[in-house]
Amino acid sequence: MHSIHSNAVKDAIIEKMMLHVPTLGWTMSALSKAVVEAGFNQGDENRAFEGNxxxxxxxxxxxxxxxxxxxxxxxxxxxxxxxxxxxxxxxxxxxxxxxxxxxxxxxxxxxxxxxxxxxxxxxxxxxxxxxxxxxxxxxxxxxxxxxxxxxxxxxxxxxxxxxxxxxxxxxxxxxxxxxxxxxxxxxxxxxxxxxxxxxxxxxxxxx
The missing domain is CATH 1.10.357.10 (Tetracycline Repressor, domain 2)
Known part of the structure; x- marks a missing residue:
């Protein structure tokens, strides 16, 4: 698997975010769901995009x-x-x-x-x-x-x-x-x- 900081993974996370932002907004909750759906573990949202x-x-x-x-x-x-x-x-x-x-x-x-x-x-x-x-x-x-x-x-x-x-x-x-x-x-x-x-x-x- 690519690093969570690679552009390929970031692209995948953003694509998953598109499914959750309409209901959750640009929030850590939406990022958490996207990160897990991209193949990472719960809690890794704090590493993706530096949790920012x-x-x-x-x-x-x-x-x-x-x-x-x-x-x-x-x-x-x-x-x-x-x-x-x-x-x-x-x-x-x-x-x-x-x-x-x-x-x-x-x-x-x-x-x-x-x-x-x-x-x-x-x-x-x-x-x-x-x-x-x-x-x-x-x-x-x-x-x-x-x-x-x-x-x-x-x-x-x-x-x-x-x-x-x-x-x-x-x-x-x-x-x-x-x-x-x-x-x-x-x-x-x-x-x-x-x-x-x-x-x-x-x-x-x-x-």
């Missing part, structure tokens, strides 16, 4: 990110506009998460607690960075961070909309996403936001 629930949630995001990256390797985005690439990537990610909507809701609840908010910001940044990377973004300087900040808002809004969407194939979510992207990713909007960030940074330095 934030590390479990962070690895869950990494697990979903990697699934998205692998899935997108099967897509040819070269002929698409940037916003269409991003819309496609996000919809693919949501399709991957569709069987786990209850897990996504529980994750929002976990990350909404003040002690976990920095982790939420960190995971969100990594996800939108992956999305821009897949879309072929070559931005530098303020544009790099501006694009990620703008997409973070679009992505969060879209996920929250998607959680309540009961339309066939999430068609309403796609429409919501495309509308938000068309507003957020206008060149003028990006430049304006970058300028605002720059001015705020200079203002802070002058204090």
């Amino acid at each position: 629930m934030e590390k479990v949630v962070e690895y869950y995001f990494q697990w979903v990110d990697q699934q998205m990256l692998r899935k997108m390797e099967t897509f040819d985005l070269t002929s698409m506009r940037t916003r269409d690439k991003i819309a496609t990537i996000i919809m693919v990610r949501l399709a991957l998460m569709a069987p786990y909507k209850a897990v996504v809701e529980r994750t929002f609840t976990f990350l909404a607690k003040p002690p976990h908010m920095p982790l939420g910001a960190k995971c969100l940044y990594k996800t939108v960075n992956h999305i821009w990377y897949i879309a072929g973004d070559k931005a530098t300087d303020f544009n790099f961070y501006t694009k990620r900040a703008l997409l973070a808002g679009v992505y969060l809004s879209t996920v929250k909309f998607w959680l309540k969407d009961v339309s066939s194939d999430a068609l309403q979510t796609r429409a919501h996403l495309e509308n938000r992207l068309s507003k957020a990713l206008k060149v003028g909007q990006i430049k304006s936001f970058a300028k605002e960030l720059c001015e705020k940074g200079l203002s802070y330095l002058k204090k």
Whole structure:
């Protein structure tokens, strides 16, 4: 058997966690069940992810990110506009998460607690960075961070909309996403936001 700290075992534990998080949340109880179902002993949840629930949630995001990256390797985005690439990537990610909507809701609840908010910001940044990377973004300087900040808002809004969407194939979510992207990713909007960030940074330095 692999070490409980290996990525293969962590993947297996996260997959088992998906069965228990909807009812137990991101808790040690859910982790304990997942660890046993992954072939380890009761009590080994204190060794898995160092017994730290934030590390479990962070690895869950990494697990979903990697699934998205692998899935997108099967897509040819070269002929698409940037916003269409991003819309496609996000919809693919949501399709991957569709069987786990209850897990996504529980994750929002976990990350909404003040002690976990920095982790939420960190995971969100990594996800939108992956999305821009897949879309072929070559931005530098303020544009790099501006694009990620703008997409973070679009992505969060879209996920929250998607959680309540009961339309066939999430068609309403796609429409919501495309509308938000068309507003957020206008060149003028990006430049304006970058300028605002720059001015705020200079203002802070002058204090």
